[in-house]
Amino acid sequence: MNDSNDLCKCIVVLHLIIYFLCAGVEQAVQKRDILDDKKRYAAYVAMHTLCMSRGGKFKRDDKKNIADFFGVGVWNIQRIWKKAMEQIAEGLDVDVSGQRKGNCGRKPKDINLEQIPTIPLNRRSTIRSLAWQLGCSPTTLHRKFMLKLIKRHTNCLKPVLKEKNKKDRMKFCLSMLDETTTQTERPKFKTMHNIIHIDEKWFYMTKRKRNYYLLYGEEEPTRTLQNGSCIGKVMFLTAIARPRWDNEGNVTFSGKNGIWPFVKEVPAQRRSDNRPRGTLETKSIKVNRQVMREFMIENLLPAIQASWPENDAGQTIYIQQDNAKPHILPNDPEFLAAVERTGLDIRLIQQPANSPDLNGLDLGFFNSLQSLTDCLSPRTLQDLIKGVLDEFENYDVYKLNRVFLSLQACMIEILNHAGGNGYKIPHANKERLENFGMLPPRLTCPQEVYANALHNLGIMERVAC
Secondary structure, three states: OOHHHHHHHHHHHHHHHHHHHOOOOOOOOOOEOOOOHHHHHHHHHHHHHHHHHOOOOOOOOHHHHHHHHHOEOHHHHHHHHHHHHHHHHOOOOOOOOOOOOOOOOOOOOOOOHHHHHHOOHHHOOOHHHHHHHHOOOHHHHHHHHHOOOOOOOOOOOOOOOOHHHHHHHHHHHHHOEOHHHOOOOOOEEOOOOOEEEEEEEEEEOOOOOOOOOOOOOOOOOOOOOOOOOOOOEEEEEEEEOOOEEOOOOOEEEOOEEEEEEOEEEEEOOOOOOOOOOOOEEEEEOOOOHHHHHHHHHHHHHHHHHHHOOHHHOOOOEEEEEOOOOOOOOOOOHHHHHHHHHHOOOEEEEEOOOOOHHHOHHHHHHHHHHHHHHOOOOOOOHHHHHHHHHHHHHOOOHHHHHHHHHHHHHHHHHHHHOOOOOOOOOOOOOHHHHHHOOOOOOOOEOOHHHHHHHHHHHHHHHHHHO
């Protein structure tokens, strides 16, 4: 018999023995330190059969292959074989059972985890501080964390909501429901295709602290800045809407209306080592209502007019903004005159106060765009502006569409919490549903949530009176 046939025969014998001795036991994928008695005996029989088939000797990798099959180190297999050979030499029956019986090993240190809720939150922000309060070592407490007996929680500040804020938030969310479906079992939200969300955001050239992954022995990077309190930054006005596709799945409208930096080019008044006097420099503009009006009239309205789908020419377009002081009012005469010149029906609406979770930009788009721009290494403000503009243009339209579905999911939670913001942003596996072609174009609100929201809103109205 040649080597290949010999190897195939040994493998078949090995699999048959393990199948009959370890019926119902799946092969391990991860290496373990110990085997139970049944698997130890199966490993011995496998080695004995393999050894006899090879004329009483093992080949170089036989024990290693058996160890890999059982998911243990090769030294475990070697000890089992050595123990069996010693018993055979003494004329005893082969018994390769392990010596670990019952509850063996080092016992865990007893910690009263029930007293954790009684410790103030500011005294348990780290493993070390919590271990000090519990009277144990950080290592001991970290083992409890690895056993999932305690968990790490990241807490973010949220705006304080008054009763009027909660009532306005509920009214706003109810207005986003399709009125033709409110009497059905599950009312549906509007598609929100005619709503443009606008807001401003600062983008920085770098962060004070950055995390990097390095090899051991790799030189740690050194980042320097002339003044740590004056990191270069630029504010951008951003406008997004919900993307659209045709019946064949082609993008007809990306939803990215535009992003514009609040900067101006001014000549340098003095010379320096880097540039002569009179060189144009990029400077940030202080944003006030007049500046905001100019940007919306000169940039936003032309962008909407140029990119808005033609089949919605007669539909009302709503521009949603928050209540920041620089924002213009819905009845601003200059803005209304500029809208009239476009020939489109464009109206400004204000979202409820203290409600960043009702704006698609604050909800997820800005954070996503910020994470992309953090991968850049701008050296000047021009580099920063170019990087932000490029990332905005290359932003995935499917990801932007999912932002609006997350917005509708947050509206359901707001209605379910009587206008409050003490909820977690729900995760609905939107990307996975999208891959299977099952992502809904709009979410539905449970009828009981809708009914309770109307009931709570009625109580708020009566209390206000």
